Amino acid sequence: MAEAILQFEDVSLRFEDNLVLDRVNLTVNRGDTFILLGAAGSGKTVLLKLAMSLIQPSSGRIRLLGHDITDLKESELFEIRSEVGILFQEGGLFDSLTIEENVGYPLRNQKRLRAPEEEILTRVTESLEFVELGHTLDKFPSELSGGMRRRVGIARANVTNPKLSLYDSPTAGLDPITAHTIMSLIVKQRDLRKTTTVLATHRYQDGAMAANYQWDEATHDVVRAVPHGQYASLNTSFVVMKEGKIAFLGEQQQLEASRDPYVSQFVLHQPPPRIGPGGDRGHLPA
Amino acid sequence: MLDYLKSPVQSFQDFLILAGRSMRNVAKPPIYWNDILMQMDSIGVGSLPIVALIGAFSGIVMTLQMSRALETYGATSQTGQVVSISIIRELGPVLTALLVAGRNASGIASELGSMKVTEQIDAMRALGTDPIQKLVVPRLVATAIMQPLLTAIADFVGLLGGLIIAVTIIGNTANQYWSSAIDILALNDIAQGMTKPFVFAIVIALVGCFYGMRTTGGTQGVGLSTTKAVVVSSVWVFVIDVLITQIFVSLT
Structure with a gap:
């Protein structure tokens, strides 16, 4: 079953x-x-x-x-x-954090997922490359287009390998x-x-x-x-x-x-x- | 009638729940020290110039007004006493609280309101952070620390403003003004003058956070929350002022 x-x-x-x-x-x-x-x-x-x-x-x-x-x-x-990963309708990206900090947020804040900083950076980079935005690490959400923000949202939703x-x-x-x-x-x-x-x-x-x-x-x-x-x-x-x-x-x-x-x-x-x-x-x- | 009361009672209940959860979380880990320091800078250091300015003007105006009344009794030498008591007990705490309410309750409500309507608060919860711990507690702690300090500065600058007028216009000596201003102050006055800003701070921060976190309806909703936060926190400042004053009056 x-x-x-x-x-x-x-x-x-x-x-x-x-x-x-x-x-x-x-x-x-x-x-x-x-x-x-x-x-x-x-x-x-x-x-x-x-x-x-x-x-x-x-x-x-x-x-x-x-x-x-x-x-x-x-x-x-x-x-x-x-x-669980979620992409919100409004994006839900934190506008005061960089793209790297946004995508790494669940890895730094969820107890179960906490990892050394180097590993977090590797996983964030991987996740952003998955959505073909590996070059945006230091940018802020306001510097990206609507479509790019959605892709960052997808990267953040899936950086934890959710079920x-x-x-x-x-x-x-x-x-x-x-x-x-x-x-x-x-x-x-x-x-x-x-x-x-x-x-x-x-x-x-x-x-x-x-x-x-x-x-x-x-x-x-x-x-x-x-x-x-x-x-x-x-x-x-x-x-x-x-x-x-x-x-x-x-x-x-x-x-x-x-x-x-x-x-x-x-x-x-x-x-x-x-x-x-x-x-x-x-x-x-x- | 009952239906009419339902909404405000429900809101007050929600406010108490938020207040209770925030108080409980103050000492609970994780404590976001960076956020607390950032808020202390924004609320405290950011408000300093305007608080000092208003403090000075209130001291100046009080001295000018009181000197006229005291002149009738030939007691202008007592100007320092009257100004000091008024500023330390009432004007310093209340005016500072109204400024902080106008500047920071609005800032808190609009910031949290914008986060709410753009689903950042939901995202925070979904990604493992308690928004009360991350957003409310730092603002509450920072305001509770900074507001008594701001009030103390406003009091001091107010007394200095009074000193300038007392010396240059009324004809007091600096020593006469200053010693009468300081000697009259009892422990009760200082306790009252410091208890008020501490309680005001808690109310202002919580009201700002409360309206921010229940914002709905896009940018218009953010504007509405901001207005409500300022109006409600200002009204509460006066209500609480009366209550605390009554308590201290009954203690003397």
Whole structure:
């Protein structure tokens, strides 16, 4: 049986009178890639923050790497969090620290990961070279472009070799070329370091790329795992969030076959055609 | 009515939780000495010129005003006493606190608020640092150390300002002014004058951190938090001033 890395059991979150998440059930197994699609405010970001216990749910249980983190104290969470990498929507880079200090931050501050300074520098340099930004060590975040800051964020999220990587809208607001580069790096991290990945995005292309492309060391680029027109089986699941609920959970093929007016908009970028006969449409939780 | 009260009561409860956690963390490792020193420099040394300036002016104005009143009774030689008591007990601590509230509670709230809206505080938590330990405690400790020192400087400069006016305009001798100013001071006055800035500092730093860390809504939210931090901490300075003054008055 596959090992569950992250589990949401009937998780709800309420901010004052607003129900932000409504009884979400989700299991991410080791090696899985989960793509969270959804409109702004549909609950993607809070789902990722709940996964690291940066916010507490109003009800339900969350299990991360085998620990029930729902009621843990902040001090007890640090060790568990050290096995998870996260890229925040706003980047979350510390603007008063250099890129080297930003990427090295978890290695200097997480008890479990503390290492001699030379080793930290080596790992930071490696991680920055992984995102092709090895030359930016002494720069500050404000000196980098938006795309470069995201790449630094990816380097920082993955410098600890996490078991689970969470990416919150990594391509939001970027041009298509930079967005492609960012997604390539996420696929590279997933494939080379075998990291379980949860990716929140509103761009279907990002999900399609994670589902069908893999890293090729020979060409040093991502390549399609299967020919065009076919669906690869890279353990990728799609979740479509709508107003705090899971509106769809299934594979890419099922997502593309869905005739749900909300769900299909993420694939088609327009309202769906008239409902035709047949086709597995994924399951719609009650 | 109950609904109307819910939000302020909830906020006050959140403030007390933050205050409790911060106090508990003051002596708990890791202690970020570099951050404490940086904040002491920013809050203390940074505020020094304006605090000295306002201290001097308050001494000058007090002396001018008091000398007129004392002249009626032919007691201008007692100017030093009145000025000294007013500055050490009230004007020094309160004016310094209002300046620190305006300058530093706003600075703290806007800095932490910007960090909050750009997810730097979440990032800190995700990457193994407790923001209370790293951000709140250094600001709290630095303000609590620097504010009594700033107040002492403001008091001294205020007395010097008074001295200049007493000698040049009122016609006191320097010795007359200075000895009457110092002789009147009792231990109670000094204790009051140093207790107030210490308590004000704790409130100012915590209010600044509290509003900074609960900022929402982007840059507009940062502006709102900054304004709230200054207004609320200034009001608390006056409320606490009354309470401490009453305690010391009842002790004499």
